[in-house]
Amino acid sequence: MNQPLALRIVLQPPPAPGIFPDFQRDQLTPFRQRxxxxxxxxxxxxxxxxxxxxxxxxxxxxxxAAQQLQPETAANTAxxxxxxxxxxxxxxxxxxxxxxxPYMPFLELGTSQMSPFAMIRRALLEQIR
Structure with missing residues (x-):
């Protein structure tokens, strides 16, 4: 279990045009990215x-990672x-x-000898509530 831990955040566009009347279509993509x-x-x-x-x-x-997502930073970072x-x-x-x-999955998911900290799952639950 020595695989990196990935977190993917996905945002869908509004279902119908006109749901954000203040935005023109060309403004929606930068707004959505922000x-x-x-x-x-x-x-x-x-x-x-x-x-x-x-x-x-x-x-x-x-x-x-949070710092790299500041508005002025490049989109792809490693x-x-x-x-x-x-x-x-x-x-x-x-x-x-x-x-x-390397040990991030063990922190998140735990092991047979260590309880999971579940920091990603807890933060996600807080975010959607």
Whole structure:
């Protein structure tokens, strides 16, 4: 179980034209991109808060991801512990964040000898409530 942990955030466009009357069609894509980035940043900051700290490597990887999603940064970023890819599939706006800290799956999912911290799942539940 030495695979990186991936978090994918997907936002669909509004179902019908005219749902956002203040926006022109060409403004919707940048607006949607900002919304996806803001949502991802907020989620990553909460995940970092919930991540247990021993050396700080796992937590700092989440915080680096949140920092990389600032409006002025490039869409695709990679470091030894982190990979962020931003793009579209059809009409979906997608950000994929891969935290490559080797023990991240053990923190999130637990082991036979350690309870899961479930920081990603808890942060996601908080976000959707």
């Amino acid at each position: 919304l996806v980035r803001q949502t991802a940043r907020k989620l990553l900051q909460r995940i970092a808060q919930l991540t247990p700290v021993d050396t700080g490597r796992a937590q700092s990887s989440w915080l680096l 470091t030894p512990d982190l990979q962020i890819t931003e793009g579209k599939i059809g009409s979906l706006s997608i950000i994929t964040i891969v935290n490559q800290v």
